[in-house]
Amino acid sequence: MDFQLNDVQRMMVESARQVGERFGLEYWREHDAKKAFPKEFWLAVCEAGLGGAALPEAYGGSGLGMFELSLIVDTLASTGGGSTVGQLFMINPIFGGVSISRFGSEKMKQEVLPKIISGEINCSMALTEPDAGTNTLELKTFARAEGDGWRLSGRKVWITGVASAQKMLVIARTKKLADSKSRTDGLTMFMIDVEREGLTHTPIDKLGTCTLDSSSVFFDDVRVEPDELIGTLHGGWRELLDVLNTERIVTTSGLVGSGSLAIRLAVEYANDRKVFGDRSISSYQGIQFPLAQGYAEIQAARLLNHKAATNFDQNLPYGSEANAAKLLAAQACSTVTEKAMQAMGGMGYAKEFHLERLWRDCRLFRFAPVSEEMVLNFIANHDLGMPRSY
CATH class of the missing domain: 1.20.140.10 (Butyryl-CoA Dehydrogenase, subunit A, domain 3)
Structure with missing residues (x-):
């Protein structure tokens, strides 16, 4: 195993250090006090090409890997942002970027990935539920088939970054447990708009990570279009x-x-x-x-x-x-x-x-x-x- 960074990796680390130091500890203290999303910081990260480091070049990313991304997040966190920097990368390059680049349609890759990489679109992921918690296979949010799409109903909790997001990765059942071959059968991922009829969210007052909101999310017969499917219908586990x-x-x-x-x-x-x-x-x-x-x-x-x-x-x-x-x-x-x-x-x-x-x-x-x-x-x-x- 080679522990030495190559020239590209050193350049990425140095770029991350410069971006992080441009904002620094006072920026994060102020945003924490105001419970404000660090918009300027995240746009600077994206403008420096750091947000899309591990995403494909064809859609505006750098085509590097998770190793380079880990170096970037580590460096940015150490310059002032702390552990919540990991959450920023979690909701955008991971929940949005990785899910679409690995499992999204070509149309979704072309339309959404460049906007995630540029910082124009922020994302969130709706997975955790009040009665399921870590036991994801017990989630009850259900998307019933309707025409060529679905209607989504259910509730999620502790969902990060909803208030600042335009897109939401939603994990739902598309088969009832009684009709499934196994507990893992019948789970499906969708990428939907946060601003949509029937989707509401309320903030949760919490101890820390105040620069990123946490919310309860409610789906009341929310329409999901066919091109919003991520990956395999019923096979998303x-x-x-x-x-x-x-x-x-x-x-x-x-x-x-x-x-x-x-x-x-x-x-x-x-x-x-x-x-x-x-x-x-x-x-x-x-x-x-x-x-x-x-x-x-x-x-x-x-x-x-x-x-x-x-x-x-x-x-x-x-x-x-x-x-x-x-x-x-x-x-x-x-x-x-x-x-x-x-x-x-x-x-x-x-x-x-x-x-x-x-x-x-x-x-x-x-x-x-x-x-x-x-x-x-x-x-x-x-x-x-x-x-x-x-």
Whole structure:
């Protein structure tokens, strides 16, 4: 395995660093306080060609891979945005870009992908339901056939970025469970307009990730056109997994970038802070060891995520690596951010020093987009060959 970046990859990282530093910590603090979508940041990312890095050149992307995308997200997160940067890439290049580029029709690729890559269109994905949660196969949102299209009814919850989105990837049943050959049979993906008769959404007030709204979404007999089908009618389960596992990669990239940022902020503060004499507090092992431990864990999660992304790019199995990397990154980022706050004492609790935002944001990813308990279930079952426990 070659750990050296090539010239193109170094250029992408440098471009991401420049974009990220142009906005910086104060930009994110202000947008967090206003609960405002970081529109200017995302447009700058797209104008620099970073949003479409892993999407096909034929539609305006760079034709690179998930590895390059992981480097970009990591760098942007580490310059100020923190873990929520991963969500921006999740909803747009992944939910919108990957689903369409891998499973969409040629017409949809030509019409929608360039607008996602340019930042003209933002996306969201409506998957989670109040009575299903992680158990996707129990979802009840149903699209009944009507003429050459469908009518969609149901409810989704904790859907990210709806208020700023023009397109929504919706996962629904198109066969009743009683008529299906298996629980995985009868799931279908659609890409529909957010502004559509019968589709409504209400915001959920929440602790963190405030620059991206979370909403409950209601479908009341929403018309779905035939050309809005993504992938295989009734056969969308395996296709959905491809979208979800790439979601893990950008989530992890945002977390390791955020963890690196938390460490940097704590080290800078500790180097400047002097108490009980002329020695900076960074000279004490009680400050050093927790941050050093966190650094080691962040590095390990980053490397495993790079393997997942590389496997994806080489058409090798990558689900195990993607899930394990997300588990480690979420735990490491959460722990090291809290340790960074502790190193800064009371100032770690102050909004002007930014760590409290990173702490609030990263806590989400201990249970989203997949909980650590479900990742452990996956590892035990798929990687260790142990019996399914649920």
